[in-house]
Amino acid sequence: MSEEITAPAVPLTESESADRRRGRLKVFLGMAAGVGKTFRMLLEGRIELQAGHDVVIGLLETHGRAETAELAEGLPILPRMRVSYRQTVLEEMDLAAILRRAPEVCLIDELAHTNAPGTEHAKRYEDVEEILAAGIDVVSTLNVQHLESLNDHITELSGIRVRETIPDAILARADEVVLIDVTPEALLERLRAGKVYPAERIDAALNNFFKVENLAALREVALRQVAEEVGAKRLTTELVGSREESLAADAPQAVGERLLALVEPYSGAQRLVRRAWRSAQRLGAELDLLWVRPPGRRLSEDEERSLAALRQLASVLDARMLEEESDDVAAAIVDVVSRRGSTYILVGRSRPARGLGRLRVPLPQRLMERLPGVDVRIVADRSSRSSAEKP
């Protein structure tokens, strides 16, 4: 039996209920094929149908599973669109038909699917975005290895690169994410019993992707992902302009983390702060920004502007902007870390060292040596043209 772990749905405000234009997205997330995502999606559709809602199946992939096909019976299915590509006829979800039909709820399998060339959007999640924008609720399915940020990690774990990926933001913006969890042993048993793939594909699957160690690692990744979603949504309500703004800021911390982002008054620092803020949100942590100012340094006009913009960003994000004057950057940081109890430091790309500075140990390394137990993360700088031009 599959277990479900659900990230809480974000409550709607009165104004949103009255004036809602966007549909709600619910995603059943799994560690691999065969855990029961499509089954749960169909079950959800049946429940909605029985509750009197207008439900249609926009796209269903049964993969020849009898149980799944059986569960789909009685639910209206929209015919697929035929697309000709290189003398082959491919079948894809018919976006236009769904929009014309305008059901209340649409079930769409395999959110990460890449559409055939010639369709309106390259990816199915883009179709889903359009359907949501039309005010239609969507229930969909996704395997964790399709998340873009986890792709490399999962390739490393499993040795298999998944080519169809979706941006993490799609899942982050889902109104509800439900993890369909089974133990690796139970999944392997289902696979051997022919409940996941047809008989001729079982051996290949067992020898490649479906190994206990792979599945255990994927399960851990999926559990972490949903835990992060829960954490992020805990701090995010959909209310704008009400007391929830201040309530969200006062929400208790789940983990005793405090992040410190090292900034300088230049344009790339904005991005560093945004990244740090998102990490702080995920960890339920507080965020400090620190600029170690060389004594007597006069700022250029551009730097003054950048500093003012940083202060404004810190204020809007509820981060504390700290400014310390010191010649010894590492010592100043160590001092602040011990004073503030920081557990995590984010640094941007260092400027190229000059002269004897080239012989000096880089700042992140010095920090790691002087601050054992404090994580140090280097955030890429993408905001300058010179860095963009690098191969």
Place this chain on the structure above:
Amino acid sequence: MSAATVFIIAAAGVLVGIAAGYWLPPHGRLPSRDRPRPVRRILLPFSGEAISRRSLEAAVRLAKAENAIVMPAFLARVPMNLPLETALPVQCARGMPLLEAIEQRLVAQGISVDSRVGRGRSARDALRKLLDEEHFDRIIVSADEDPKAGLGYDDLRWMLERVPAEILILRTAPEDTRRISANTVSGHF
């Protein structure tokens, strides 16, 4: 030539080398802060959950033509019942990913970016405060902004009358259905 002379010449060479190494940045380039800077600044304000792709494309075209910096600015609205300096984590949860998405698009096209966040009682108020603090050469806005979510027609008229910058207002076009939203952020943000 005596050994002492050789030693003095060698020592002088070492000193010159150290001095040159100290003053010159790596690879003989000028440090970034001393290179000729783009002077023109293009503001790309937004307050909704997405911006028009045409606005972004216009910003890219102009920035390339004028060697300008594009400054996407998220305009956050502070409700009347909260102090103006209040933190806005809920709005930022929407605005920051969009800012990141815009920045990624611009940087991918080789455009220099310097983002901003404005805060005010309304989108116009936030924009006004931003314009009070900094100078921009151009402002690019789309005329199809949902007035509930962003800058409405009244705001555009106000900009034309009051803002001392070139303002590019993009008319809604039938093909302008694609928008840049937070969903288009690449990777883990």
